[in-house]
Amino acid sequence: MRAGRLTKKWFWRWRSNPLRRRVDVLEAWLVLAACALIAVGGTLAGTVTALAADGVFARQRAERTAVHAVLLTDTPAAAANSYRTRAKVRWTDHDGSVHTGTTLVSSGKNAGAGVTVWTNIQGALVTAPPSREAAAVEADLLGAGAALAVTGLVVGAWAGTRWWLDRRRIDEWGSEWDLVGPQWGHKTS
Structure with a gap:
């Protein structure tokens, strides 16, 4: 085997393996769910926010x-x-x-x-409404911010979940070591 060569197996957590734990399968499904939430949820949040902001700016242009x-x-x-x-x-x-x-x-x-x-409609002084171009840029920036916020929330939740899964693995390893460790302490001769 060449030095430095990666031996990474794709989808190893879903493959049948005697060393695979239930926590590994749970982590694989959670990674898939987090990626889907980032892709779908971030896109949806960004689109809805951009459309809502664009509607507000259009209403301002119409009312002022x-x-x-x-x-x-x-x-x-x-x-x-x-x-x-x-x-x-x-x-x-x-x-x-x-x-x-x-x-x-x-x-x-x-x-x-x-x-x-x-x-405005009531005759009160207000600021000038944004132009179509400025409104489009601002709506796009707000949409991108919403998408990044959703992504940040999902990544933060994933980091907390990953910490919990790692703690659970360490506890499982500790309990297994408690069973196996005393057998290794005996002398064979």
Whole structure:
């Protein structure tokens, strides 16, 4: 036999073998179940999460409206770490009612300048909805995160199960040694 050659047998835990224990068969089935959970559960969780997030973003795009507003206060020049600042604005709603509120606008604008703000169905100021491209990227990232979370849970559960199986094997070896060990302590001559 060559040095360094692997002699690994595939599916050895399912083959008939006098050294095979019930714990080995249980471990083989648990490995198969964990792989199936990762493949199917991770894919399903990622897909459902991505579709749900995409639905939320589509609803936001449908419910939010861009409205022309006028700045009521000057905004300070851009600071080194910020290009947007909070300012008071006034806008006219689609029903003709005039509203005022505070929102984020570009820095360095004077009072009376026109800005675009976003309102929801009730007429309250909200953030701009994500574009289709940004929403698709965010939905994909959320879906991938959900798939990785399911994978992490399955791997963590498998690690705990593997620890329990190893402890059980060690206990079985200890009880078998208790039966066989005293016979080896006797002198033969």
